[in-house]
Amino acid sequence: MKKSTTERVYDIAKPLADALGLHIWDIIFKKEGSSWVLRIYIDKAGGIGIDDCVDMTKAINPELDRLDPIPQEYTLEVSSPGINRKLTKREHFDAFIGAPLTVRLIRPLEDGTKEIEGILLNADNTSIELQINDDTSVTIDKKEYSSAALNEEL
Numbered sequence: 001m002k003k004s005t006t007e008r009v010y011d012i013a014k015p016l017a018d019a020l021g022l023h024i025w026d027i028i029f030k031k032e033g034s035s036w037v038l039r040i041y042i043d044k045a046g047g048i049g050i051d052d053c054v055d056m057t058k059a060i061n062p063e064l065d066r067l068d069p070i071p072q073e074y075t076l077e078v079s080s081p082g083i084n085r086k087l088t089k090r091e092h093f094d095a096f097i098g099a100p101l102t103v104r105l106i107r108p109l110e111d112g113t114k115e116i117e118g119i120l121l122n123a124d125n126t127s128i129e130l131q132i133n134d135d136t137s138v139t140i141d142k143k144e145y146s147s148a149a150l151n152e153e154l
Contacts, residue, residue: 036074048080093123
């Protein structure tokens with residue numbers, strides 16, 4: 001089976017990140033306006049600094065040029081996922097059980113609610129469960145939300 005662009009880039013980036021003591025949080029390849037952007041989000045215990053981003057950029061740039069896994073022109077960005085990082089993979093949710101999240105719904109609820117905030121109680125491959133107040137929790141199917149992000153303000 002043919003790998004996606006992000007899977008091919010991950011295969012290149014992972015050993016480089018490992019050698020630098022970094023973790024690949026996520027890789028996104030998308031068109032923004034008329035240009036393509038390859039974003040590699042890196043992380044490590046204690047957080048990411050600008051030097052980490054520079055080191056990863058210097059490590060991966062020559063490999064991307066040499067292996068040429070992306071046929072079109074693109075801009076490479078290497079950065080931290082940030083404090084309010086988006087959780088996109090099962091391992092992300094597993095790592096942040098007990099953390100405050102903001103979940104953006106695809107369609108508003110009957111009362112017009114577009115976002116649900118709460119503490120992540122549980123996550124599996126099909127849904128997430130949030131504690132939204134002392135006595136109420138809600139389970140949200142993956143098909144019902146467009147994004148879930150850490151919310152350090154809760």
